[in-house]
Amino acid sequence: MGFPGTWMTESESVVYRVVPKCACSTIGQILYYSDHGRFFDGDIHDSTTGLHKWAQEHSQPRIEAVVHGRKAPAFTCVRNPYTRILSSFFDKICGIQRNGRRYRGNLVPLLVQKYGVEVGGEDGRQEFDQIASFRRFLLFARDTIRFKKPMEPDIHWSAMAGHVSTFIVNGGRYDRIFFTEDFNAGMQTVLEGIDAPHPVDLATIPRFNESEGHGPKRAHPVEAYFDDLSMHLMWEIYKRDFQLFRYDFDNPANKMPKGPVDLDEVHAKLGD
Template identity: 80%
Template sequence: MGFPGVWMTESESMIYRVVPKCACSTIGQIMYYSDHGQFFDGDIHDSKAGLHKWSQDDSQPLIERAVRDRSAPSFTCVRNPYARILSSFFDKIAGIQRNGRRYRGKLVPQLIQRYGIDVGSPENGFEFDQIASFRRFLLFARDTIRFRRPMEPDIHWSAMSGHIATFIVNGGRYDRIFFTETFNDGMRQVLDDCPTPVSVDLAQVPRFNESEGHGPKRAHKVSAYFDDLSRHLIWEIYKSDFQLFRYDFDDPDNKMPVGEIDLDEVHAKLGR
């Protein structure tokens, strides 16, 4: 199976397991900058050179050797599950993608037909009932994850623990897992562990949010989107994310973690 979703700098200074909707664009750009002294011109997910990716055949033996030898620090980043699933909805379902189209072509029309979701349009200023539509999307997301119907689960709303586990199961070990909510502190620790060719001033790094400005803004506080049924579904989908990464299930408005991540526990539970 190898190491899907893994990126590594060309200098082999650091290894990163991508977790969608957890600052992955910004992290990828920082990695690129730490080798080349400039950011990639465009979406870092589209880069074909300047950064090793498991999806690039030539990069695979280099990544595999570095992971097996533990010759570079390996890390990933996590995010509050409530905020992450909301971000997935507003970006991938309600938003327009950078190519000017809806995400995955027929997905949104299928959701409108099967689940009664309304996401508005640029023509009406994305006017729609955000709370009702999000809750219906959440039911769809649960169906894809629990029953793999009407489609396989998408990487943007499948559990973080599932992404993170593949690296462990296939022989990798994380040196750090940090929080999106305290991004600069966590990324600084990663950079301090890595002898990068170019130093990075995190205070000067922009946030590379590739979906910014292409869809509706969230109109309510996080807890407004989650009634009792929604929270039941969230627990069903993301129980391990809340437990392993120390996020507060009881208060959707508390985006901050309530404890430190135990790396030994993560490896023990996700490495089975």
């Protein structure tokens, strides 16, 4: 299986396991900059040079050798499950994508028809009941993850633990797992542990939020979207994410983790 979703600098200074909706655009650009002294012109997910990616065949043996030989530190970044699924909804479901179309073609029509989800009209700009639509989407997300119906789960709302675990199961080991919510501090510890050709000043790095502006703005505080049933569904889908990455399940209004990630526990529980 190898290391899907894994990126590495061309200088082989650091390895990163991408977790969708967890600052991956910004992290990818920082890694690119640390090698080349400039940012990639465009969405870093579209780059085919300048960064090793598992999806690029020529990169696979390089990534495999570095990971198995522990020749460079490896890290990933996680995010509060409540804000992550909300971000997925507004970006991927309500938003128009970079190519000017809806995400995954027939996905949104299926959600409208089978789950009664509204998305703000053709352009995602019209008023609609965000809370009711999000809760219906959450039911759909649960169905895809638990029952793989009406389709396989999408990487943007499948559990973070699943993404993180493939790296461990196939022989990798993380040196750091930090939080999107405390991004600069976490990314700084990663940068301090690598010998990068170009120094990175996090205070001056722009945020490359490639999903910004795709969809309607969230009109309510996070906690307004989650009633008892929604929280029950969140626990059903993301129990391991809340537990392993120390997020507060009982209070959707608290986006901050309750403590640092225990790397030994993550490797033990996700390494089966």
